[in-house]
Amino acid sequence: MRTVVLTMKASVIEMFLVLLVTGVHSNKETAKKIKRPKFTVPQINCDVKAGKIIDPEFIVKCPAGCQDPKYHVYGTDVYASYSSVCGAAVHSGVLDNSGGKILVRKVAGQSGYKGSYSNGVQSLSLPRWRESFIVLESKPKKGVTYPSALTYSSSKSPAAQADLWSTATYTSSQNRPRADPGEMDSWKPGSVLLDEGLVPKEELSTQSLEPVSLGDPNCxxxxxxxxxxxxxxxxxxxxxxxxxxxxxxxxxxxxxxxxxxxxxxxxxxxxxxxxxxxxxxxxxxxxxxxxxxxxxxxxxxxxxxxxxxxxxxxxxxxxxxxxxxxxxxxxxxxxxxxxxxxxxxxxxxxxxxxxxxxxxxxxxxxxxxxxxxxxxxxxxxxxxxxxxxxxxxxxxxxxxxxxxxxxxxxxxxxxxKTCLNSADIGFVIDGSSSVGTGNFRTVLQFVTNLTKEFEISDTDTRIGAVQYTYEQRLEFGFDKYSSKPDILNAIKRVGYWSGGTSTGAAINFALEQLFKKSKPNKRKLMILITDGRSYDDVRIPAMAAHLKGVITYAIGVAWAAQEELEVIATHPARDHSFFVDEFDNLHQYVPRIIQNICTEFNSQPRN
CATH class of the missing domain: 3.40.50.410 (von Willebrand factor, type A domain)
Structure with missing residues (x-):
């Protein structure tokens, strides 16, 4: 009898252990299922704007074809939330036009968004917007839960809201438009609620139905x-x-x-x-x-x-x-x-x-x-x-x-690039004793009259000047002044020096002090004015100027030597050397010199 009882007890214990093990295993399986829920990536269309989605960080799947210009994108790297999410992803290079998964993170608004052309998408520039976002590859962070279903803002369109609220200024809580609790704190009288959030009424000129761009400054x-x-x-x-x-x-x-x-x-x-x-x-x-x-x-x-x-x-x-x-x-x-x-x-x-x-x-x-x-x-x-x-x-x-x-x-x-906006022009001015104070002022007026014909700026034509006697003096370099009024005033302030006439040394000085600092894409023009024969040799300096690509005009007055002018001038000499018998007649050659400069520029090959 005792043996039967012991056998029955053993069977009961065995059954209990089996049930216990089965239950533990079942609970583990259930726990596994709870710990590893399947994450579904929400899909969106190309036209969905980041501002329509309330979630601060989310993963979405974009379809193919979001490179189309009709899906507007504002900004570069950081995008205004009025942008197409998927269009921004293509522009940033995270996606190509075949679509795919991306991670989107909301960030603070910017005071300016720069437009650019990238990966087949032209993004637009924008003065400001209240919210921004960045696009990253869809690599979830550890410990971060991403929504399987996105939370969208009110379906009421910005146009309808603007029509409803922009005509009134709200001064009490009874008159306020209904908004999300998080937005109420930032509401101000005179604000309009758009799908981007509460926007001050005075900003509606740039933040109403669609942002108005100031244009792409790179184009x-x-x-x-x-x-x-x-x-x-x-x-x-x-x-x-x-x-x-x-x-x-x-x-x-x-x-x-x-x-x-x-x-x-x-x-x-x-x-x-x-x-x-x-x-x-x-x-x-x-x-x-x-x-x-x-x-x-x-x-x-x-x-x-x-x-x-x-x-x-x-x-x-x-x-x-x-x-x-x-x-x-x-x-x-x-x-x-x-x-x-x-x-x-x-x-x-x-x-x-x-x-x-x-x-x-x-x-x-x-x-x-x-x-x-x-x-x-x-x-x-x-x-x-x-x-x-x-x-x-x-x-x-x-x-x-x-x-x-x-x-x-x-x-x-x-x-x-025209003949009037693409040169570095260096005036080399004879300040020798034979010129005299009055005639020197006439020479400066001639320089002024020529300068007035050009478009002056740091990126257009630039002007420099050297005065010479036995010695040389840099009056101002190409990078000194970048506007026409400043250049004309600088010419007016040049003081008469007086001394001998070393024209060859002056050409060398101009090559070193002026044209060595000329920009690579600029035409280099030297306009030399002298009233006498040089005390030194001009042939070697003139040849050096020609070899360095400096187009040289030689203008002689009174006692200047014609053969020297022709040596200094760029070939053909008849187009680059001029002689007048009196200083007062210098002004007559201004139109001729400008015409020759432009004719030479326009005769360049077009290939």
């Missing part, structure tokens, strides 16, 4: 689009042309501190639709482009280029002296008039001409082309930089990114 150009409105183009292709213009307006980030753009349509005769100051942001410009209607007529491109040269780039039309002038000419097929002469005058006026040619002449149509190879005869350089060609109108959109990149590359806009 400060004055741009004229010459569009083809000829009858042969047809309505459908004219619409495709307008779409490219709208896309360019969006990609350029139009604004007063960046690029400005106007449009001229040509047919029989050209006409301006709007000039540089008519629309100063991309949004208004795109709206205006939509309203353009086709004029019809022939394709008189040469007439249109002449019109733009004479009429478009004026101060009254919004032209800015510090911004390069650019013309983009769109041509369906070929022009019905000649463009070479009109384009030459445009280039000499400092206008950078780009051509976009579409389709072109078939073999049996080439007999009708008025001017074969017209694009190469028109553009600033024949190296391919200024010309874009597409075989079909349906491929026109492919020119968008290369065109925007090229027109903004201000260092390569060769036609911005």
């Amino acid at each position: 400060k150009i004055d741009l004229s689009f010459l569009i083809d409105g000829s009858t042969s183009i047809g309505k459908r292709r004219f619409r495709i042309q307008k779409q490219l213009l709208a896309d360019v307006a969006q990609a350029l980030d139009i604004g007063p501190a960046g690029p400005l753009m106007g449009v001229v349509q040509y047919g029989d005769n050209p006409a301006t639709h709007f000039n540089l100051k008519t629309h100063t942001n991309s949004r208004d410009l795109k709206t205006a482009i939509e309203k353009i209607t086709q004029r019809g007529g022939l394709s008189n491109v040469g007439r249109a280029i002449s019109f733009v040269t004479k009429n478009f780039f004026s101060k009254a039309n919004g032209n800015r002296s510090g911004a390069p002038n650019v013309v983009v000419v769109m041509v369906d097929g070929w022009p019905t008039d000649k463009v070479e002469e009109a384009s030459r005058l445009a280039r000499e006026s400092g206008i950078n001409i780009f051509f976009i040619t579409i389709e072109g002449a078939a073999e049996n149509e080439k007999q009708y082309v008025v001017e074969p190879n017209f694009a190469n005869k028109a553009v600033c350089r024949t190296n391919g930089f200024y010309s874009l060609h597409v075989q079909s109108w349906f491929g026109l959109h492919k020119t968008l990114q290369p065109l925007v990149k090229r027109v903004c590359d201000t260092d390569r806009l060769a036609c911005s």
